[in-house]
Amino acid sequence: MKKLLVAAMALLLVGCGVNDGKETGSKDFEGKIQIYSRDASSGTREAFEKGNDFEGKLTKKAVTVDSNGDMATKVGTDKYGIGYVSLSTDFEANKVTPLAYDGVKPSQDTVLDNTYKLQRPFEFVTRAKGDFGSDAKEQLVAAFLDYMQNSTEGMLVVEKNGGIVDKSKGKPWAELKKNHPIVDQDNSAITIQTAGSTSVEKTLKGALEAFSPMAGNYKFAMNQSGSSDGYKRVLGAEKDGPNKADIGFASRAFEGEENTANAMMSGQYCIDAVVAIISNQNTAVTSLNAKQIKQIFTGEIKNWKDVK
Amino acid sequence: MKKCNIRKSDMALNGITYLASLLCELILLSVFVFTFSKGSSLINWDLLKNDYWSKNYIVESSADHNTASQYEKPDDLSHEAYFSRRWGIALVDHVSHEKEKQVLIEYIDPKSPFASVVDGSAGQNKGKELNLQVGMRLEKIDFEDQNGTAGITGTILSENAETVVKNLDQTAETLTSAYVKTAGGGIRGSIIATGYLILVSLLIALPIGIAAAIYLNEYATKNRVNQLIRTGIEMLTGVPSIIYGLMGVTVLFPITKAFGATTTNVLLGGITMSIILLPTIIRATEEALLVVPQNLRDASLALGANQSQTIFKIILPCAVPGILSGVLLSIGRVIGESAALIYTMGTFISDAPTLLTQGTSMAVHIWSIMSGEQPNFELASAISIILLIFVFLLNIGVKWISRRLQKEWH
Numbered sequence: 001m002k003k004l005l006v007a008a009m010a011l012l013l014v015g016c017g018v019n020d021g022k023e024t025g026s027k028d029f030e031g032k033i034q035i036y037s038r039d040a041s042s043g044t045r046e047a048f049e050k051g052n053d054f055e056g057k058l059t060k061k062a063v064t065v066d067s068n069g070d071m072a073t074k075v076g077t078d079k080y081g082i083g084y085v086s087l088s089t090d091f092e093a094n095k096v097t098p099l100a101y102d103g104v105k106p107s108q109d110t111v112l113d114n115t116y117k118l119q120r121p122f123e124f125v126t127r128a129k130g131d132f133g134s135d136a137k138e139q140l141v142a143a144f145l146d147y148m149q150n151s152t153e154g155m156l157v158v159e160k161n162g163g164i165v166d167k168s169k170g171k172p173w174a175e176l177k178k179n180h181p182i183v184d185q186d187n188s189a190i191t192i193q194t195a196g197s198t199s200v201e202k203t204l205k206g207a208l209e210a211f212s213p214m215a216g217n218y219k220f221a222m223n224q225s226g227s228s229d230g231y232k233r234v235l236g237a238e239k240d241g242p243n244k245a246d247i248g249f250a251s252r253a254f255e256g257e258e259n260t261a262n263a264m265m266s267g268q269y270c271i272d273a274v275v276a277i278i279s280n281q282n283t284a285v286t287s288l289n290a291k292q293i294k295q296i297f298t299g300e301i302k303n304w305k306d307v308k
Numbered sequence: 309m310k311k312c313n314i315r316k317s318d319m320a321l322n323g324i325t326y327l328a329s330l331l332c333e334l335i336l337l338s339v340f341v342f343t344f345s346k347g348s349s350l351i352n353w354d355l356l357k358n359d360y361w362s363k364n365y366i367v368e369s370s371a372d373h374n375t376a377s378q379y380e381k382p383d384d385l386s387h388e389a390y391f392s393r394r395w396g397i398a399l400v401d402h403v404s405h406e407k408e409k410q411v412l413i414e415y416i417d418p419k420s421p422f423a424s425v426v427d428g429s430a431g432q433n434k435g436k437e438l439n440l441q442v443g444m445r446l447e448k449i450d451f452e453d454q455n456g457t458a459g460i461t462g463t464i465l466s467e468n469a470e471t472v473v474k475n476l477d478q479t480a481e482t483l484t485s486a487y488v489k490t491a492g493g494g495i496r497g498s499i500i501a502t503g504y505l506i507l508v509s510l511l512i513a514l515p516i517g518i519a520a521a522i523y524l525n526e527y528a529t530k531n532r533v534n535q536l537i538r539t540g541i542e543m544l545t546g547v548p549s550i551i552y553g554l555m556g557v558t559v560l561f562p563i564t565k566a567f568g569a570t571t572t573n574v575l576l577g578g579i580t581m582s583i584i585l586l587p588t589i590i591r592a593t594e595e596a597l598l599v600v601p602q603n604l605r606d607a608s609l610a611l612g613a614n615q616s617q618t619i620f621k622i623i624l625p626c627a628v629p630g631i632l633s634g635v636l637l638s639i640g641r642v643i644g645e646s647a648a649l650i651y652t653m654g655t656f657i658s659d660a661p662t663l664l665t666q667g668t669s670m671a672v673h674i675w676s677i678m679s680g681e682q683p684n685f686e687l688a689s690a691i692s693i694i695l696l697i698f699v700f701l702l703n704i705g706v707k708w709i710s711r712r713l714q715k716e717w718h
Contacts, residue, residue, distance in 0.1 A: 041679050066683050069407040156464050186431035193571065198679070210447070210464075210487065213366040216430040221571075221656045221666060242561045242572045243654075 029284040030305035035062040035297055036074055036083035043199025043251055044068065048084045048274045051118045052293040059299030072096055072277065079281045080304065082296060087111065087273040088162040096277040100287035111164050111273045119273040122163060122200045123250050125258075125266040127234045132246060132264075136182060137190050140218055141246050142265060143180035144192065147214075148207040149269045151176050161206035163270030173214070180215075187216030194222045195245035196230025203270060204249065227251050231258040343696065347689025350405075355690060358494025359659040360673075362445065367425040367438055368485045375482060379417045389414040390473040395480070396420025399446060399469035405493075405686045411462065411469045413444045413488070421483055428485055440488060446472070448487040451480035458484065495691055497659040501574055501667030505649075506642050508578025508663070509585055510635065516582075517589030518624075518631060524590070525597040526619050545587040553648035556580030560652075568664055575663040577653035584648060585638045592637060596630020597623060633709045640702045643695060646671040655679075670695055 037058055038045040049055045065071045068085050072094035075083040087106055091098050098106050101118045110116035124145065132138040147154040152170035159165050177183060194204060201224050208220045223243065230248035232238045236258070250258075251272065260266035276288055284304040288296075295301045379396035391398040396417030402410045416422050422440055427433045448462035449472070461467060461475035464487075520541070528534040556576055561569075564576045600623050608618040646669070654666035655676045661667025668676055674691050677684045 066685075067407060156460075160464050160466060184430045188431055209362065209364050209489070213364045213429040213487070221654070221658070223654050223656050223666075225655075242557055242565075242569075242576075244571070 029282060030303055031080040033296060033302060033304055033307075034078055034081045035059060035299075036071055036078075036081055037062040037064055037297075038068075038071060038084075039064050039066050041198070043197065043272075044084065044086055044274055046199070047120050047251065047272065048118070048276075049297075051120070051274065052290045052297070054294045054298050057294075057298045059297065061299060062297070075277050076279055079279050081282075082276065082278050084274050084276045086162050087164060087275050088159075089275070089277075091277065095280050097280045097282065097286070099276040099278060099285065101276070102289045103287050106273060106275045108164060111271055112166050116273060118275070119164075119271050120251050121253060121268045122197070122203065122270050122272060123230075123252070123254055123266070123268045124196075125231055125234055125248050125250075125254060125260045126264045127239065127246055128262045129264040131239075134190075136185070136187065137192070137246065138264065139180065139182035140187055140190055140215060141192060143183050143215060144208070144211055145247070145265050145267075145269075146176055146180065147173060147211050149267060154207055154211070155270075157206045157210045158203045158270045161203040162272070163203040164273055165270045183215035185216050187218040191219040191221055192247065193245040194220065194224070194247045194249065195233040195243065196224060196249035197227040197251040198224040199227075199251040199272065200224065200249040224249070230254075231260075235260070235262055340696065343689045343692040346685055347687075347691075347693050350686050350690035351693060355494055356499065356694075357496050358492065359490075360492055360494055360497055360657045361659055362489035362492035365438060365488050366428040366485050367440065367488060368428040369421040369425050369483045373421050373424050375421070376480065379420060382415060382417075385415055390469045391415070392473045392476045394477050395422065395483075397422045397473075397476075399473055401469045405684045409463065409466070409468070411446050411467075411472055413440060413442055413446055415442065416440060422486075425486070441490075443491055445489040445491065446486065447489060449476065449480070450484035450486070451476070452482045452484060453479045454481050462487070493687060495670065495673060495687075495694075497657060497661055498668050498670045498673040498691075501653070501658065501661040502643060502669045504574050504661065504663060504667070505578050505581060505653075505669055506639055508575060509581035509642055510638060512579060512582035513585040513589055513638065514635070517586050517634075518593050520586070521590045521593035521597060522619060522624070525594050526615070526623070541587055541590055544583075545591075548647070549584055549645060550647040550651075552580050552584050553651035555583075556648065556652040564664065571666055572652055572654045573664050574653055574661055574667045577649045577667075577669070578663075580648050580652045581642050581645060584645065585641060588638050588641060589631075589634045592634025593627065593631050596627035596634070599630065600626045629709050629712055633706045636702045636705045636709070640699055643669070643698060644671060645669070646675055650675065 035058075049058065063074070065074050065083070068089060071083045071085050072089050072091075075081040076095035085096075087098075087108075100106065101116060104110050104116045106116050106118070111119050126141055126145070129138070132141065148158060150169075150171055151173040152167060153173045155165040155167050155170045159167070192208070194208075201222065204222060204224075208222070212218055212220070223245065227250040229238070229243070230250040231254055232248070233241075233243050233245045234248040238244060254260050254266070276293060278285070282304070285307055288307075292301070292307060296307065301307055376394035377396075379391075379393055381391040381393065381398075385391060385398055386400065389398040389400040397413065397420055398415035399411050400414040402412045404410055413422075425438055425440060426435050427438045446462060448460055448464040450458065450460050452458055459475070459479060461472050461480075463472075467475070524534070524538060524541075528537075556579065557572060560576055560579050561572070563579065564573055567575065569575065604622055604626065605618055608622045609615070613621070649669055649672050653668060653672065655668060655672060656666050657673055657676055658665060658667040670691050674688045678688050
């Protein structure tokens with residue numbers, strides 16, 4: 001028994017020693033952690049929970065807020081609060097500190113070079129070549145995707161709406177336009193249908209709206225219902241059903257049975273990054289890893305002083 | 309002693325009923341207070357008659373009128389607006405209900421290049437004059453500076469009104485084009501779609517429902533088969549509407565496909581709704597038929613009319629007010645339904661819905677704007693107010709009709 005006790009004590013000591021070495025922030029900050037979460041329909045929440053492996057395990061004590069801006073404001077005014085927002089949020093204005101993830105600070109650059117890991121791609125896939133119902137629509141879809149993915153103008157719109165893009169790769173639309181004579185025609189009779197992820201909605205809507213007057217005022221209909229429908233409704237089982245679409249989107253890579261080889265075009269048009277935030281008065285941590293985030297958000301760690 | 313106890317328990321029971329009804333009233337009141345406090349600022353005619361989606365324009369200034377000069381700032385310009393002295397346009401910052409930062413046009417000098425712009429989009433209207441209006445959103449301005457280098461400014465670069473005006477005044481020499489948007493945010497399309505929905509569902513459900521009710525109430529004898537039919541119809545009431553939605557999109561879609569529909573559509577929503585309405589209409593008609601006095605039937609039969617003549621010429625006209633109240637209840641049901649319609653009509657808000665294209669009813673419109681990353685509480689509450697008022701009027705209508713019905717026979 002005594003031996004056991006000694007062994008336990010020793011373990012504890014060693015444990016403490018290791019922990020001390022790993023300390024990421026100031027020790028003296030303590031207080032009950034208040035967790036803020038987005039509502040269940042939020043794509044940011046989906047990305048955050050999936051990225052840190054605690055889907056559906058969020059503690060019941062979390063306060064639910066209903067928008068990105070709301071989250072930033074609430075966490076900014078709660079000294080003991082922690083939440084998460086998309087990278088496009090104005091951190092300073094909301095008095096919040098963005099936390100590094102695994103020691104990597106979130107920024108445009110770290111997201112683009114894939115060192116900041118709490119990110120997900122926004123991908124698209126189109127119908128197969130010749131399967132759009134009309135030639136004009138096919139060309140128009142190609143023009144739109146070229147605009148959104150490759151042109152500086154399109155990237156600006158996507159960026160404005162929260163997506164992260166590498167603008168150094170952008171080409172002026174005036175140059176790309178030469179490959180797409182369709183945009184100089186009256187396209188007001190064409191409706192581009194989109195499906196798939198709801199998270200892409202804001203960037204997609206911005207791009208569709210901005211491109212429409214540049215390409216003969218085509219119309220568009222977005223029926224975003226979730227990433228799993230993106231492939232299904234353009235190339236998969238539902239491609240000829242009532243919910244068929246021209247472009248499908250996913251806020252993850254197309255995977256498994258989602259074979260994009262048959263598509264006219266497919267690819268990634270921007271990246272979304274989620275950032276954990278705390279109030280700027282909170283000095284307990286500056287960086288968290290997936291395990292710590294999981295422990296905090298599942299309610300395992302309840303006090304800031306225990307975050308190690 | 310015992311008496312006292314009974315009195316006490318009586319009082320307690322009474323109290324519970326008072327409290328329960330008080331609670332109901334309080335809940336109703338809080339619903340009204342909540343929606344009105346959030347949404348009343350948006351209630352006006354523009355909401356009802358405007359499109360939901362912004363119209364997007366790329367405008368170009370006319371070639372002969374594209375240089376900077378000097379403009380006077382109007383005296384009555386608001387303090388928040390920034391005025392460009394060289395281009396004669398005033399801009400103001402604005403935060404939308406979706407918490408989006410926007411730059412709006414506040415004023416345009418009549419002689420400014422911005423006052424005489426033409427539509428630059430390919431199509432019929434290309435080159436035609438377009439009036440930029442106060443309140444439009446200015447997204448982007450393409451310009452060239454002194455050296456002919458292209459530059460852009462606008463909210464697309466997350467710039468505010470002050471910066472845009474500064475860029476215009478300090479660097480822009482000639483304007484290339486501008487990207488503007490109308491405000492949008494109206495619900496006209498959803499009102500039209502709701503109208504279609506009511507029309508289609510009633511056109512289908514009324515004849516079938518009334519005929520079924522007549523059979524059950526007048527012709528049907530009491531036997532097992534009829535009992536089964538009646539139970540079946542009653543069960544229809546209890547089926548969750550989302551199941552009807554699923555059935556609509558799988559079983560009924562081929563019907564609308566035969567009419568030429570390629571996506572889920574308003575007609576499909578209407579047909580699905582008509583199935584949901586059937587039990588309501590059957591029940592209302594049956595009740596109306598039941599209160600028609602037996603004397604009338606006897607008198608008609610005694611005068612030599614046969615059963616069909618009696619039913620269709622005597623009984624049915626007498627039951628019209630009751631059927632009407634069923635119609636009003638059905639309209640209420642259509643207005644309030646959302647689950648079944650999300651599957652059958654889609655969730656994309658359309659500004660010009662037709663029977664064979666997608667559209668949203670007002671209830672689905674609320675769902676649609678609340679399900680995004682940035683929910684729009686204000687607009688949702690404003691639509692709720694309109695729905696509440698509508699349902700309120702319908703209820704009064706039903707009350708009025710049933711009172712008339714009672715007067716007639718008692």
